[in-house]
Amino acid sequence: MFERIGLPKFLRIIELEDSLAGKDNTLSFSTDSPTRFDIPLEFARRQGIDIPLRVKTTSHILSCMKNMKKAILELKNNSQNPRRTIEENELDELHTFIKSLNISGIGFTRVPQEFIFEKKAVAYENAIVLAMNMDNEKINTAPSKKSLKNIWMTYDKLGVVANRVARYLREKGFASHASHPLGGIVLYPRLAEKAGLGGFGKSGLLITPINGPTLRLAAVYTNIENLPLNEGNEHGWIKDYCDQCGICVKECPPGAIHKNPIKHETGRVTHIDNEKCFPYFSNNFACTICIKVCPFNKIPYEKIKENFLKKKE
Ligand code: SF4
Ligand code: SF4
Numbered sequence: 001m002f003e004r005i006g007l008p009k010f011l012r013i014i015e016l017e018d019s020l021a022g023k024d025n026t027l028s029f030s031t032d033s034p035t036r037f038d039i040p041l042e043f044a045r046r047q048g049i050d051i052p053l054r055v056k057t058t059s060h061i062l063s064c065m066k067n068m069k070k071a072i073l074e075l076k077n078n079s080q081n082p083r084r085t086i087e088e089n090e091l092d093e094l095h096t097f098i099k100s101l102n103i104s105g106i107g108f109t110r111v112p113q114e115f116i117f118e119k120k121a122v123a124y125e126n127a128i129v130l131a132m133n134m135d136n137e138k139i140n141t142a143p144s145k146k147s148l149k150n151i152w153m154t155y156d157k158l159g160v161v162a163n164r165v166a167r168y169l170r171e172k173g174f175a176s177h178a179s180h181p182l183g184g185i186v187l188y189p190r191l192a193e194k195a196g197l198g199g200f201g202k203s204g205l206l207i208t209p210i211n212g213p214t215l216r217l218a219a220v221y222t223n224i225e226n227l228p229l230n231e232g233n234e235h236g237w238i239k240d241y242c243d244q245c246g247i248c249v250k251e252c253p254p255g256a257i258h259k260n261p262i263k264h265e266t267g268r269v270t271h272i273d274n275e276k277c278f279p280y281f282s283n284n285f286a287c288t289i290c291i292k293v294c295p296f297n298k299i300p301y302e303k304i305k306e307n308f309l310k311k312k313e
Contacts, residue, residue: 007040007041009065010038010040010041010065012069013065013068013069013072014038014041016069016072016073017068017072017120017185018119018120019072020072020075020120020121020122020123021119021120021121022121023121025123026121026122026123027111027113027116027121027122027123027124027125028113028116028120028121029113029116029117029118029119029120029121030113030114030116032113032114032266032267032268033113033114033115033116033117033118033120034117034118034187034268035117035118036117036118036120036183036184037274037278038183039278039282042278042282060149060152060153060155060156061152063156063159063160064152064155064156064159064180064182067156067159067160067162067163067180068159068180068182068183070163070178071159071162071163071166071177071178071179071180074163074166074167074178075123075177077167077170078123078170078175078176078177079170079173079175082173082174082175082223083172083173083174083224084174084223084224084225084226085224085225085226086172086174086224086226086227090172091227091228094168094169097165097168098128098130098161098165101161101164101165102132102157102161103130103131103132103161104131104132104133104210104211104215105129105130105131105192105197105208105210105215106128106129106130106131107128107129107131107192107195107196107197107230108126108127108128108129108195108227108228108229108230109126109127109129109191109194109195109196109229109230110125110126110127110229111125111126111127111186111191111221112194114266114267114268115186115187115190115191115194116185116186117184117185117186117187120185120186121185122177122179122185122186122221123175123177123221124175124176124177124221124222124223125221126221126222126223126224126225126227126229127186127191127195127219127220127221127222128165128219128220128221128222128227129188129191129192129195129197129217129218129219130158130161130162130165130217130218130219130220131192131197131208131210131211131215131216131217132154132157132158132161132181132215132216132218133154133210133211133214133215134150134151134154134211134214134215134216134291135150136211136214136297138150139151139214139288139291139292139297140292140297142285142286142287142288142289142291142292143284143285143286143287143288143289144285145285147285147286147288147292148285148286148288151216151286151288154181154215154216155180155181155182155216158180158181158216158217158218159180159181159182159218161218162178162179162180162181162218162219162220163178165178165220166178166220169220169222169224174222174223174224175222175223176220176221176222176223177220177221177222178218178219178220179218179219179220179221180218181216181217181218184217184218184219185219186219188206188217188218188219189204189205189206189217191217191219192206192208192217193206193233193235194230194233195230196230196232196233196234197210197217198210198235198238199233199235199236199237199238199239200238200239200269200271201213201238201242201248201294201296202242202243202245202246202248202249202257202258202259202261202271203248203257203271203272203290203291203294204257204261204270204271204272205290205291205294207235207238207294207296207301208296208301209235209301209302212291212294212295212296212297212298212301213290213291213294213296213297214291214297237305237308237309240308240312241304241308245295246259247293247294247295248289248290248293248294251289251290251293252277252289252290253280253284253287253289254276254277254279254280255276256272256273256274256276256277256280257271257272257273257290258270258271258272258273
């Protein structure tokens with residue numbers, strides 16, 4: 001029933017990712033940076049074993065690893081003298097290309113150093129943030145084999161797309177660095193919030209008008225200097241909504257979601273107690289109950305917003 005996926009392979013990818021930090025012309029983590037929670041390493045740390053995963057998801061996991069590695073190795077294909085500005089028609093074409101790859105949300109923003117995970121770096125400071133919807137019907141069966149498979153499938157497809165977008169930009173003469181949705185080099189929900197794709201929920205997930213919390217995120221970092229970077233965020237009301245909702249806090253089986261998120265001195269906020277989440281998550285098909293029970297997974301964003309703001313008047 002189970003197959004083991006090579007932990008050494010994963011460690012090699014981490015080594016490759018970490019090799020970018022501190023290099024000339026990269027933007028590296030800062031002293032305020034968060035530590036990445038690497039699920040495969042957690043398995044090894046807690047159980048002293050390799051990564052046990054169900055056979056049906058194995059091909060997606062292997063493909064994820066392959067594409068994580070490609071994202072770093074293909075950096076060498078960037079031009080020594082890349083273009084830095086994009087024409088309006090080229091930006092439209094980029095949008096059209098990305099949308100054709102089953103991407104539901106696109107946002108542009110600058111990467112703040114404190115969003116970069118400890119020991120990591122991005123090759124370019126401007127980010128194209130990509131969102132891909134998961135299948136709501138399958139996620140609504142969570143925790144289940146079906147939802148787990150859909151999660152891995154989305155990671156896999158989105159990882160392929162991130163690499164394709166990076167290659168597309170290189171073909172047009174720009175420089176790029178793809179960042180796989182699995183793990184990520186940057187705290188994606190924060191980056192996506194900054195890019196205007198949504199607001200932060202109590203569950204620590206990005207809540208979006210695109211498909212609530214039922215999506216995965218990735219990014220492509222690029223040297224393009226005149227991208228239409230997002231300014232401001234219209235989703236700030238979600239915090240107040242979450243304060244009166246609290247469904248995910250009540251429904252999380254091991255009680256891992258903080259009722260009052262912890263604010264650190266650095267300004268970083270922790271929503272989840274990983275020590276409580278991980279054992280349940282790893283024994284129950286990646287759990288996903290916090291996505292399933294969120295009202296934004298069932299009711300359209302605009303409807304929730306309208307009703308909530310009306311009640312507040
Ligand atoms: S994945 Fe499950 S255990 Fe973890 S925070 Fe969400 S509901 Fe809780
Ligand atoms: S379930 Fe409620 S409290 Fe939790 S993230 Fe969704 S809206 Fe916010």
